[in-house]
Amino acid sequence: AAGARSFFISSRNSTPALSATSGGGGSRSVLETLGGLAAIGSGILALLAILALLLQAVLQPEAQLPLRVLFFFLFGLSTLLLAIALPGLQARQAGRARRLGWVGFTLAMIGVVLFTAFLFLQGVWVASPGTAFSVWWSSWDLALGPGLFLLGGGTAVVGITFFGIATARANVLPRWAAVMFALAWPIGIAIGWLYAVFLPGAI
Numbered sequence: 001a002a003g004a005r006s007f008f009i010s011s012r013n014s015t016p017a018l019s020a021t022s023g024g025g026g027s028r029s030v031l032e033t034l035g036g037l038a039a040i041g042s043g044i045l046a047l048l049a050i051l052a053l054l055l056q057a058v059l060q061p062e063a064q065l066p067l068r069v070l071f072f073f074l075f076g077l078s079t080l081l082l083a084i085a086l087p088g089l090q091a092r093q094a095g096r097a098r099r100l101g102w103v104g105f106t107l108a109m110i111g112v113v114l115f116t117a118f119l120f121l122q123g124v125w126v127a128s129p130g131t132a133f134s135v136w137w138s139s140w141d142l143a144l145g146p147g148l149f150l151l152g153g154g155t156a157v158v159g160i161t162f163f164g165i166a167t168a169r170a171n172v173l174p175r176w177a178a179v180m181f182a183l184a185w186p187i188g189i190a191i192g193w194l195y196a197v198f199l200p201g202a203i
Contacts, residue, residue: 028091035088038081045078046188065126072123079116083109086163093172101166107159114152118145153189160185 052071090105125137164182
């Protein structure tokens with residue numbers, strides 16, 4: 001009887017710990033799932049934004065303004081979804097990504113948030129010429145706009161590159177996916193700079 005009572009007490013005391021662990025695992029699984037879906041959505045919106053940017057070169061001037069606005073808002077939504085995806089990706093590999101993964105994740109989050117702000121502000125400015133906001137943004141455009149672009153874009157490039165390297169080393173996701181993730185932002189920023197230099201009216 002004493003042995004049965006001891007077993008009952010032991011089982012009762014161990015139940016909360018098991019429940020807490022299961023709940024934590026469930027929350028982590030939901031975070032990883034949402035992160036994966038957000039990453040897919042981010043990639044699709046980024047491709048659509050690039051398509052809108054490329055169409056500007058072949059359409060008439062009167063059709064270019066709506067495409068410029070569409071580009072900024074599509075790209076802004078893409079980077080916003082990326083900011084949602086990053087915590088899920090980090091949760092999936094946190095045990096193996098080590099310090100490089102946490103450094104890359106932190107820098108990537110800061111850079112992506114700043115760059116998202118730049119894209120939406122620039123999109124509103126392009127969409128509303130002559131408004132009070134447009135006048136205000138134009139007065140800061142030579143400092144605030146490039147500042148957000150360089151600081152946000154540069155920080156995101158460094159952070160995502162580190163995060164991609166950590167992801168490849170963690171070997172949780174496919175290696176090719178980690179390499180594409182690490183190279184996507186540097187290539188995207190390089191394309192943006194080329195457009196800004198050779199087609200200054202496109203961005």
